[in-house]
Amino acid sequence: MAATGQDELVQFASWLAVAPVPFVPEVLLHQADDLQGLWEATGAAAPPYWAFAWLGGQALARYVLDGDHVRGKRVLDLATGSGLVAIAARQAGARSVLAADIDPLSREAVEANSAVNRTEVMWTGLDLLDGPAPHVEVVLAGDVLYEQVMAARVLTWLRGFEGTVLLGDPGRDYLPQTGLTELASYEIATSRELEGVPVKRTRVFTQP
Numbered sequence: 550m551a552a553t554g555q556d557e558l559v560q561f562a563s564w565l566a567v568a569p570v571p572f573v574p575e576v577l578l579h580q581a582d583d584l585q586g587l588w589e590a591t592g593a594a595a596p597p598y599w600a601f602a603w604l605g606g607q608a609l610a611r612y613v614l615d616g617d618h619v620r621g622k623r624v625l626d627l628a629t630g631s632g633l634v635a636i637a638a639r640q641a642g643a644r645s646v647l648a649a650d651i652d653p654l655s656r657e658a659v660e661a662n663s664a665v666n667r668t669e670v671m672w673t674g675l676d677l678l679d680g681p682a683p684h685v686e687v688v689l690a691g692d693v694l695y696e697q698v699m700a701a702r703v704l705t706w707l708r709g710f711e712g713t714v715l716l717g718d719p720g721r722d723y724l725p726q727t728g729l730t731e732l733a734s735y736e737i738a739t740s741r742e743l744e745g746v747p748v749k750r751t752r753v754f755t756q757p
Contacts, residue, residue, distance in 0.1 A: 565579035621644050625689065626649065681709075733753040
């Protein structure tokens with residue numbers, strides 16, 4: 550793979566193997582098995598978060614698919630990455646889903662993954678944390694608390710949202726110890742390259 554610029558996006562997602570997400574086999578994703586290698590190939594400033602099914606997203610997707618939490622509702626998937634949670638929401642009967650991510654390569658991944666799952670997901674590259682939430686009833690946020698500044702912005706923004714918030718997190722450093730209500734807990738297999746352990750407890754929360 551050769552590096553590319555923003556104005557000439559090679560279809561990286563299409564080069565990745567399509568496989569079911571182990572903990573959410575209802576969803577197929579173009580997934581990478583080498584984080585560092587793909588990052589070098591894309592030449593992007595940020596790691597290719599869109600090429601992996603991160604634990605918080607897997608837990609959130611599982612929770613959404615196992616209930617009626619989004620059925621018939623307008624949904625936002627914040628920091629969507631691969632689109633895993635957005636696709637799960639559509640499969641779970643959401644009326645509409647907006648997938649948001651500031652990484653332009655995420656758009657390609659979301660479009661490729663939506664196509665392989667035969668789902669319709671809208672996408673935006675706007676930084677929604679700079680303003681009010683779009684006209685949605687549910688915000689889904691999977692694995693968004695891994696970096697201090699980002700976590701502070703996300704949590705402040707979510708507190709200002711008046712609808713339902715569902716947050717998936719595997720115990721990242723900036724997960725608050727108070728102010729969230731746990732809804733579900735899962736033991737999810739992962740890899741030592743991504744998480745340093747083979748299995749990690751991952752929980753789904755809401756805010757009161």
